[in-house]
Amino acid sequence: MATAVRAGMRGTALVRALQELLGAKKVLGTPEELLIYEYDGAVDTATPDAVALPESTADVSALARFCYEHAVPIVPRGAGTGLSGGAIPVEGGVVVSFARMARILEIDVPNLRAVVQPGVINLHLSTATAPHGLYFVPDPSSQKACTLGGNVAENSGGPHTLAYGVTTNHVTGLELVLSDGTVVRLGGKAVESEGYDLVGTFVGSEGTLGIVTEITVKLTPLPEDKRTLIAAFPTMDEASETVSSIIAAGIVPSAIEMMDQLATQAVEASVSAGYPLDAGGILLVEIDGARDGLDDVREKIEAICRAHDASTIRVAATALERERLWAGRKGAFAAMGRLSPDYYVQDGVIPRTRLPEILRLVKESGERHGVRIANVFHAGDGNIHPLIMFDLRNGPDELERAKETSIEILTACVEAGGSLTGEHGVGMEKNCYMPLQFAPADLAAMRRVKDAFDPAGLANPGKVFPTPGRCREFSLAARR
Amino acid sequence: MRATQDRVAPADAGECAAILAQAGAEGRMVGIGGGLTKHYLGDAASLDIELRTTSIAGIVDHVPADLTVTVAAGTRFADLRAALARAGQFLPIDTPHADDATIGGVIAANANGFWRARYGGVRDLLIGTRVALTDGTVIRSGGRVVKNVAGYDLNKLFVGSFGTLGVIVEATFKVLPIPAAEAGLIARFGTASDAFNAAAIIARAPARAEAVVVERQPDGWGLVVSARGDDKTVARAVADARHAAGSSAESAAVGDRLALARELPARAVEGALVRVALPLASQTAFAEAAARRDTFRELVADASSAVHRVHLIGEDDAVAEDAGALVANARAAGGTGRIERRSARLSERLRTWPDAPLGETLMRRLKTQFDPAGILEPGRSPG
Structure with missing residues (x-):
């Protein structure tokens, strides 16, 4: 199979049929309308044949049923902030936007749960539950824009997942529409359900097992208090050794973020968060919980930082100062535009004790390929985010070198016992790389899950699994 | 209940997989055991092979x-x-x-x-x-x-x-x-609602307790709380728990009592043991109704996760009826449940899962994908 396009209804015929099925105002189909659905937060693009804007589970079910009968790929899309091409209709078909299924259905305080539609924006949920002293823990950097449906699809993380877990640890119930239109309810408000953990199996499946139409999430009491500090180190080595020492001392901060000098400079120019510009590496550490023990823990962390030659340690004295320190971290990716017109955000994971060596490898790999790399990442989780910069105006060669650097870094992560992706997903960005991490039998087992949920293969095709057409080039390169 | 012909203990993963492949080819039913501590789980099924994992150790x-x-x-x-x-x-x-x-x-x-x-x-x-x-x-x-x-x-x-x-x-x-400090607290309440209300406050307190357990006692409802962490956090957790639990609260070493409660499945040899997971706020109603059943013997609730175990003892007919009613109560409250353990006599009439679980069709498809010959643990598939 050289190309990925399968037979089935496409183009204006599909648009007209869907308009008839759902009503004209729920379907977009002109070239101008489709244009804005051809990209997400990653680098690849593809134009859908149609965009559907369902308003109910019944709409999604009818749509899926139609697509099943007419062999049309179906690709769910939240806010399009994803960083692995998860919302790109690489084989054409219908993109399903959840812009009109964006209601918080229930905030159930006694049960510590919320029931939401997939289009609800991550931060909006925590804002709505804050008056009850509760919040939704996963906080991806894109939380002002990204949707909970997208979070479920990608099993999103964020800086504060170190102590409290990622999306999968906070979802207890789902309503799904399978690719044949069947509506399935899984789990609920209890901590578990009988039988296989289908909720856990589904979260992080990137739209390839079906479409989420309703989500039940855990709400967590807001921490009583927090301590947030930044520490500046002469080099990244010292910063990463500090991370290992904090973890090894038995301290589990709610977040440990790291930033190198290049990233710091970009952030300071963009949001002036007050990060020291002369440091080789900066740590942003936050602890939270009951007020009583917090200052003891903070002092221990400060002592560890000083033992690793921290030049500056600054503790946020007010909520405003804390927000400013975090604004720098959360705005870091956006600030990279000041350094380079284009960049790849990588997302490898390594056991956290291997941080110093992997960061050295990242640096050497960048130098060897002649690309600049900035680092802003979740050090406490061992989840690195090298931002590999390139400029497409200088021709395709720079992009190629950025890609080669990426593969080198990810290969090293896997060889260190880690993973290709910690939170951004595989999508169509890394599906060709999956054989780096997984043996054929491992991928075959995942395929069994796919076949159980989506035997027709219409749910977000071309993602997660290596595709013979697009991945041939990579497998040739890997064999060389 | 689990009579078998062959017993095998593969030395490594590869040997284990080879045994499964051969069993699949021959259509022989395989039961899997480690310490055999939870042998009571699932429904009766005849097995051809009992595969022990105990040699794959270390x-x-x-x-x-x-x-x-x-x-x-x-x-x-x-x-x-x-x-x-x-x-x-x-x-x-x-x-x-x-x-x-x-x-x-x-x-x-x-x-x-x-x-x-x-x-x-x-x-x-x-x-x-x-x-x-x-x-x-x-x-x-x-x-x-x-x-x-x-x-x-x-x-x-x-x-x-x-x-x-x-x-x-x-x-x-x-x-x-391993945390540096630990402490425990016990309290007694006249009603389930007082016990679970105190438990809910403790479970949500900022210095998070390690265990918040409610038990039915002969003269009321008991609460057992343990906390571990650094000195100050543990002290705070106990102080908050004491405040929430009120006048009957007293400090205590709770390790043995929690162990006894935790081992209810090991003790519940007679009658039936029902295990349910509930929405947090449904706990009082479930526990009160459970304690009113004629065959009620014991209830242990992890009140912070709303997982309850109820031990029932009595005439087979009455136990079977009560067990079924408790699982139905859990379902009606938006939770889920199973008959975790029952006496050999009851195993014919009380199935582990009285109802089909949500997502049963998908579960069957997954089972077929991973075990097309249907040889693995025939009595332990839900639905």
Whole structure:
């Protein structure tokens, strides 16, 4: 199979049929309308044949049923902030936007749960539950824009997942529409359900097992208090050794973020968060919980930082100062535009004790390929985010070198016992790389899950699994 | 209930997978056991092969500074606990049958204790698995890192699957340093609602308790709280718990009492043991109704996760009726339940899962995908 396009209804015929099925105002189909659905937060693009804007589970079910009968790929899309091409209709078909299924259905305080539609924006949920002293823990950097449906699809993380877990640890119930239109309810408000953990199996499946139409999430009491500090180190080595020492001392901060000098400079120019510009590496550490023990823990962390030659340690004295320190971290990716017109955000994971060596490898790999790399990442989780910069105006060669650097870094992560992706997903960005991490039998087992949920293969095709057409080039390169 | 012809104990993952492949080809039914502590789970089924994982044992890799441990599935939980303790660490699962259970069994049965709300359950702490499948392959899912979204999270699929999809041969967990301080508190209440209301306040308090357990007692309802952490946090947790629990609260060493409560499944040999998971706010109503049943003997509730176990004893007809009613109560409250254990006499009339679980069709399809010949643990598939 050289190309990925399968037979089935496409183009204006599909648009007209869907308009008839759902009503004209729920379907977009002109070239101008489709244009804005051809990209997400990653680098690849593809134009859908149609965009559907369902308003109910019944709409999604009818749509899926139609697509099943007419062999049309179906690709769910939240806010399009994803960083692995998860919302790109690489084989054409219908993109399903959840812009009109964006209601918080229930905030159930006694049960510590919320029931939401997939289009609800991550931060909006925590804002709505804050008056009850509760919040939704996963906080991806894109939380002002990204949707909970997208979070479920990608099993999103964020800086504060170190102590409290990622999306999968906070979802207890789902309503799904399978690719044949069947509506399935899984789990609920209890901590578990009988039988296989289908909720856990589904979260992080990137739209390839079906479409989420309703989500039940855990709400967590807001921490009583927090301590947030930044520490500046002469080099990244010292910063990463500090991370290992904090973890090894038995301290589990709610977040440990790291930033190198290049990233710091970009952030300071963009949001002036007050990060020291002369440091080789900066740590942003936050602890939270009951007020009583917090200052003891903070002092221990400060002592560890000083033992690793921290030049500056600054503790946020007010909520405003804390927000400013975090604004720098959360705005870091956006600030990279000041350094380079284009960049790849990588997302490898390594056991956290291997941080110093992997960061050295990242640096050497960048130098060897002649690309600049900035680092802003979740050090406490061992989840690195090298931002590999390139400029497409200088021709395709720079992009190629950025890609080669990426593969080198990810290969090293896997060889260190880690993973290709910690939170951004595989999508169509890394599906060709999956054989780096997984043996054929491992991928075959995942395929069994796919076949159980989506035997027709219409749910977000071309993602997660290596595709013979697009991945041939990579497998040739890997064999060389 | 589980009479078998052949007993095998493969020495490694590869041998285990080969046995499964051969059994699949011959259509021979395979039961899987580790410590055999939870032999009572599931419905009666005749088995041709009993596969023990006990020879696939030992710590594979423990990196204290990474707070992760990789362990062969046949390792006894107690042995893992001892090995981790030597490095000042622990796996924060207070599993029932902790002395003899194996790691693989704890995962396959999703055998959580009272600490789930504080540290996460098996599904939250497990970050990697190797599993032998009936096609003769040994697959790897997850890894040794705490964050990982590459491909499907098959770890979750195997947690609580009772060996019906494959044989877990190795697991990697997140572990934690053993806390410096611990303390406990007990209290008594006249009504279930007072007990569960106090428990709810304690479970949500900022210095998070490790266990918040409610028990039915002859003269009312008991509350048992334990906390571990640094000195100040533990002191705060106990002070908050005392405030919430009111005048009857007193400090106590609660280790033995929690262990006794946790081991209810081991003690519930007669009659039936019903296990339910509820929405948090449904606990009082469920527990009150349970205590009113004629055959009621004992109730132990992990009040912070709303997982209750109810032991029923009496005439078979009455026990069967009450057990069915309690599972139905849980379902009606938006929760879920099963007959976790019952006497041999009752096993004919009381099925483990009285109703089909949500998502049953998908579960059947997954079972067919992973075990097309249907040879794995025939009595332990829900639905």
